[in-house]
Amino acid sequence: MSKKRVVVSYNNLSPELLELFKSKFPHGYQNQVIKVEKPNGDFFFAVTMDTEDASYLVKVNVKIDTKIKDEDDEKEFFGGMNDDIGTDEDSFPDDVSDEEPAEELNDD
Numbered sequence: 755m756s757k758k759r760v761v762v763s764y765n766n767l768s769p770e771l772l773e774l775f776k777s778k779f780p781h782g783y784q785n786q787v788i789k790v791e792k793p794n795g796d797f798f799f800a801v802t803m804d805t806e807d808a809s810y811l812v813k814v815n816v817k818i819d820t821k822i823k824d825e826d827d828e829k830e831f832f833g834g835m836n837d838d839i840g841t842d843e844d845s846f847p848d849d850v851s852d853e854e855p856a857e858e859l860n861d862d
Contacts, residue, residue: 757804763813775803775812787816 767775779786783801790811791797799816802809 758808759811760808761800761811761813764815767812771803771805771810774805775801778803783814787814 762771764775779801786801787799788802789797790800798813800811800813803812804810
């Protein structure tokens with residue numbers, strides 16, 4: 755006799771199956787998720803779980819980062835895409851000499 759095969763949403767698991775699911779994945783199921791494609795091209799994500807009488811495909815919600823990096827967001831975050839540091843108008847004070855020793859701080 756072969757096991758029955760059942761597809762069920764995580765939200766619709768019976769209390770017994772939910773307890774079994776939690777005991778099987780006590781630290782989460784993120785490394786067990788598979789992508790299941792339907793014949794019409796749609797897909798869903800699921801985790802497999804077996805019992806003595808059935809093999810379950812438990813549908814789970816997965817958050818996927820599909821946002822394409824927007825160059826404008828990057829410019830705003832990093833303050834522009836210009837690699838130049840300083841400008842031609844930047845100058846150093848004339849009263850600073852390379853030969854002058856730096857001041858020492860005293861911890862009085």
